Amino acid sequence: MERVAFLVDESGTRVDCLLNPETVQVTRLAGVRPRGGADGQLTGAGLADDPLVFTGGGRTELVLDLLFDADFVEAQVRPEDVRTLTRPLWLLAENSAAEHGWLRPPLVRLVWGKTWNVPGVIVAVAERFDAFTLTGTPRRSWLRLKLVRVAEGAEAARAGFEEELAAASSPTVPPGSAVVAAADGAAEPGWSGVRFDLLAHDALGSPLRWRLLAEHNRISDPLTVPAGTPLAVPPVTASAAGSGGAP
Incomplete structure (x- = not known):
């Protein structure tokens, strides 16, 4: 298992977790969509493929399998419920930040060693619990998270760092x-x-x-x-x- 962290840009809050590096999945979707009109998608007789519109840009997604275990916390008081550790990631999937008057998920950075520093937003979280106590409290969580990279132009990134x-x-x-x-x-x-x-x-x-x-x-x-x-x-x-x- 590898140690990774999520840094919330606005507040500086850090969420630490364990990552199985064999389960990192990166997907790139190009800016392409089927050509359509007011009546729906356009098709053509005799065409082998549907006509496409090239919109530019695209979408980069990272799917991470994370592990949280209350017994791994080396603090004087360990949490009884592992959901205490995973709740910050659930909150990052909420529309709690504002941009140009619209609500959106907070911007976070995935930090892993010196080669991974990916800005993005968390768009999906799924959690599986085990190691239950006699009272039904989960002690361990296997959490799958999807992060969509947020585009940063060179000038915008430089201006943001200078402001910080x-x-x-x-x-x-x-x-x-x-x-x-x-x-x-x-x-x-x-x-x-x-x-x-x-x-x-x-x-x-x-x-x-x-x-x-x-x-x-x-x-x-x-x-x-x-x-x-x-x-x-x-x-x-x-x-x-x-x-x-x-x-």
């Missing part, structure tokens, strides 16, 4: 010094519990600069950094400040 960085607090640690990775106390097996986004916020002024901090310390997977590891603080160059050091 402008609102971020100033770095509290001078370049050339070090910060110590601390665990948040809620780690599961396979994860050290270190919040790398919070380290980047403290050291570099914004959680968006987590990649800059990771690359400077030659860390391939920030989710597996052992607690207590000293991390060198890099200088924030003009290019890194503009991009946030993030994809």
